[in-house]
Amino acid sequence: MSRIYEALQKAESERALDKRDREPRTPEQVAAPTPPSDFEPLAQTVVAEAEYEAPAPAAPVRPRYAAPAAATATNAPLDLSKIERRPWSPAFAQLPSLLHRGSAVEQFRSLRSRIFELRDVSPLKSILVSSGMPQEGKSFISVNLAFSLARHKNSKVLLIDGDMRRYTMHQILGCESQPGLADYLAGKAGIVEIMQRAEEMPPTDSSNQPAMPNLTFIAGGNGGDKAADLSGSPRFGDLIRQASPYFDWIIVDSSPVLPVSDAVNLARFCDGVLLVARGGVTKFPIAQRAQSELKAAKVLGFVLNAVHEPPQVGDYYGYDSTNE
Numbered sequence: 001m002s003r004i005y006e007a008l009q010k011a012e013s014e015r016a017l018d019k020r021d022r023e024p025r026t027p028e029q030v031a032a033p034t035p036p037s038d039f040e041p042l043a044q045t046v047v048a049e050a051e052y053e054a055p056a057p058a059a060p061v062r063p064r065y066a067a068p069a070a071a072t073a074t075n076a077p078l079d080l081s082k083i084e085r086r087p088w089s090p091a092f093a094q095l096p097s098l099l100h101r102g103s104a105v106e107q108f109r110s111l112r113s114r115i116f117e118l119r120d121v122s123p124l125k126s127i128l129v130s131s132g133m134p135q136e137g138k139s140f141i142s143v144n145l146a147f148s149l150a151r152h153k154n155s156k157v158l159l160i161d162g163d164m165r166r167y168t169m170h171q172i173l174g175c176e177s178q179p180g181l182a183d184y185l186a187g188k189a190g191i192v193e194i195m196q197r198a199e200e201m202p203p204t205d206s207s208n209q210p211a212m213p214n215l216t217f218i219a220g221g222n223g224g225d226k227a228a229d230l231s232g233s234p235r236f237g238d239l240i241r242q243a244s245p246y247f248d249w250i251i252v253d254s255s256p257v258l259p260v261s262d263a264v265n266l267a268r269f270c271d272g273v274l275l276v277a278r279g280g281v282t283k284f285p286i287a288q289r290a291q292s293e294l295k296a297a298k299v300l301g302f303v304l305n306a307v308h309e310p311p312q313v314g315d316y317y318g319y320d321s322t323n324e
């Protein structure tokens with residue numbers, strides 16, 4: 001029996017108990033990556049269930065983008081000083097990785113450490129995050145992993161919303177969704193045009209601001225029913241190749257692999273794929289099928305998301321993010 005199977009079963013039975021024992025439940029924890037038995041051994045991180053409230057509605061986003069004339073792919077160096085700074089209004093309740101301390105910070109730090117270990121073995125910069133089915137936590141893991149990486153030694157991180165059908169990352173960051181990846185893939189915008197960074201924000205009690213300036217974001221744009229075709233475009237490969245020299249990490253959120261093929265297409269251009277399974281929800285055969293759909297890509301392992309009572313190692317050591 002594989003570790004992912006055991007972990008999913010355990011999370012499922014814990015959840016059943018939890019439902020009986022406490023109503024309403026506290027928000028879920030992110031759990032650890034655990035490879036199925038035939039996986040490359042990878043990250044086995046347990047991210048504790050984030051103590052957060054129901055996702056706060058993101059700030060209303062005001063579309064103000066007018067599509068520019070058609071842009072063609074070039075190999076010219078990117079002038080990142082031209083990236084537009086925009087007002088972001090992050091939904092901090094969905095960004096536990098930005099807290100100063102606590103189990104969620106520790107769990108994402110643990111996931112980050114696993115990824116560093118993998119990078120020591122073979123080149124790893126661009127990571128696609130996917131899962132078998134919708135609502136397993138791909139976007140939650142992507143954005144929190146991106147911030148966790150950005151907090152480490154001021155790493156430069158590019159976060160891409162690669163789910164051009166149900167793009168939600170801009171809601172978590174509280175920013176505009178266009179122009180975005182779909183506009184670039186359709187040849188309607190250039191790489192720097194679709195990138196955005198946060199304007200300086202006043203510090204809040206719940207956030208650790210230093211991560212924000214290190215994060216560059218590409219929203220989903222609006223692929224609509226063209227998303228399948230767009231995701232197959234070689235322009236995505238150009239984007240990753242041209243952006244790579246400027247960033248330490250590129251994290252790509254994506255759509256689920258079983259209903260649609262978009263993520264499989266995007267994975268071809270990424271160094272590795274992190275699969276998400278949701279504790280108490282994702283069935284083992286679904287996790288297996290997701291892995292098998294991505295057999296052409298390098299599957300790094302699973303993150304078991306939204307489990308209860310993960311290890312409290314960080315609490316024991318009193319880990320504080322200011323030490324990062």
Ligand SMILES: Nc1ncnc2c1ncn2[C@@H]1O[C@H](COP(=O)(O)OP(=O)(O)OP(=O)(O)O)[C@@H](O)[C@H]1O
Nearest residue numbers: 027028029030050055134135136137138139140306
């Ligand atoms: N560890 C967690 N703790 C609490 N809530 C979570 C956790 N992970 C995800 N969620 C919540 O579950 C919902 C689904 O998560 P998310 O949007 O990240 O899933 P997804 O796999 O990206 O979904 P989709 O396939 O629709 O894009 C969101 O409301 C999110 O805030």
Ligand SMILES: [Mg+2]
Nearest residue numbers: 138139163168
């Ligand atoms: Mg999503």
